[in-house]
Amino acid sequence: MESLGLTIGKKKIRIPIIQGGMGIGVSRSGLAGAVAKNGGVGVIASVALGLISPYFKKKSDYYEANKLALRDEVRKAREIAGYGVIGVNCMVAIADYEDMVRVSVENGADMIISGAGLPTSLPALTKGYPDVALVPIVSSVKAAQVIIKKWERSHSRIPDAIIYEHPKYAGGHLGASHDELEHPKYDYPAVIPGLVEAVRPFGNIPIIAAGGIWDAEDIREVMALGASGVQMASRFVCTYECDADIKFKEIYISAGDEDLAIVHSPVGLPGRAINTAFMKSGKKAKGKGCMANCLKVCAKRDMGEDFCIALALKNAVTGDIKNGLFFAGTNAPKSSKLVSVAELMEELSEGFAPIT
Numbered sequence: 001m002e003s004l005g006l007t008i009g010k011k012k013i014r015i016p017i018i019q020g021g022m023g024i025g026v027s028r029s030g031l032a033g034a035v036a037k038n039g040g041v042g043v044i045a046s047v048a049l050g051l052i053s054p055y056f057k058k059k060s061d062y063y064e065a066n067k068l069a070l071r072d073e074v075r076k077a078r079e080i081a082g083y084g085v086i087g088v089n090c091m092v093a094i095a096d097y098e099d100m101v102r103v104s105v106e107n108g109a110d111m112i113i114s115g116a117g118l119p120t121s122l123p124a125l126t127k128g129y130p131d132v133a134l135v136p137i138v139s140s141v142k143a144a145q146v147i148i149k150k151w152e153r154s155h156s157r158i159p160d161a162i163i164y165e166h167p168k169y170a171g172g173h174l175g176a177s178h179d180e181l182e183h184p185k186y187d188y189p190a191v192i193p194g195l196v197e198a199v200r201p202f203g204n205i206p207i208i209a210a211g212g213i214w215d216a217e218d219i220r221e222v223m224a225l226g227a228s229g230v231q232m233a234s235r236f237v238c239t240y241e242c243d244a245d246i247k248f249k250e251i252y253i254s255a256g257d258e259d260l261a262i263v264h265s266p267v268g269l270p271g272r273a274i275n276t277a278f279m280k281s282g283k284k285a286k287g288k289g290c291m292a293n294c295l296k297v298c299a300k301r302d303m304g305e306d307f308c309i310a311l312a313l314k315n316a317v318t319g320d321i322k323n324g325l326f327f328a329g330t331n332a333p334k335s336s337k338l339v340s341v342a343e344l345m346e347e348l349s350e351g352f353a354p355i356t
């Protein structure tokens, strides 16, 4: 029996599955705590958590509310997870990225996972916390090399793992242009072995595959290419513990493959989502002004284009089917019922012998 288990920095992970961060608020302490408790890495998405917290009453509360809400979520996840590994997903593109990283480490996060831009400042931001694992998300070998060289030169540090996210399958914002999402250069056999080779001279940096991983067979396939583990997000939405409203989960369950679509997000990246009323109606969240100044660069706030991504994602997580933007990977339509995280982790580790 093939052995499971993954070491990222100083953290030993029994089952080599990172539950992908899902914003806004889809992966909070409930889901992250349960995944960590059951042997994987549970990840809280830090983006705009304040918006769905009692700390947010008006626009000027936004940044403070985000900090307080993230603090609460990290602490709650820890209570659920015990010694399990808790990560926080912090996107470089968000306006309060630095604060989100700091609040995470100050409150006991074990790992910071960072994409949507190059996380070149991450080692500096976490300087006083050498035990916290730092994990960039990339969409090319080149991006991985740039990050490693920059971290080595400026901070004498290398990433503790690198996540490669495949734009053809992943949910949420995608790291490739709309025209190139399906380009074969992004396929796992084309990228994973190359990444493994590229990082080898720098030390032991596990490569994690994200996007389109659904079952134990998929995990085995990417591991055969050299990946040390996987990041999975869509598969965790239809769990009892997932923190989104039940209507969010029902949309996944009722979706068919034909219901997936690509949206042009004000972040400046394409995003994969379920083709709901919001997508079809020309994104009505347009009408409202900027509700939170959540992004460093925003086509809606700065140029009046697209729609308010914060409002659309907040609507989705709170179950507003008409006005929500429901991010989803290509696997989302495979969801057929709700399961517990414990059952799911057991199923996913089938055929492997988890290290204890």
Ligand SMILES: Cc1cc2nc3c(=O)[nH]c(=O)nc-3n(C[C@H](O)[C@H](O)[C@H](O)COP(=O)(O)O)c2cc1C
Pocket (backbone or CB within 6 Å): 019, 020, 021, 022, 023, 024, 026, 045, 046, 047, 089, 091, 115, 116, 137, 165, 169, 170, 171, 172, 173, 210, 211, 212, 213, 231, 232, 233, 234, 235, 326, 327, 328, 329, 330, 331
């Ligand atoms: C609902 C949803 C929200 C997401 N939000 C984020 C996010 O806030 N930050 C991020 O880095 N990735 C985000 N992602 C991407 C996932 O973390 C993950 O890498 C990707 O979806 C993996 O593909 P899979 O869904 O096929 O497993 C999101 C994905 C989904 C489905």
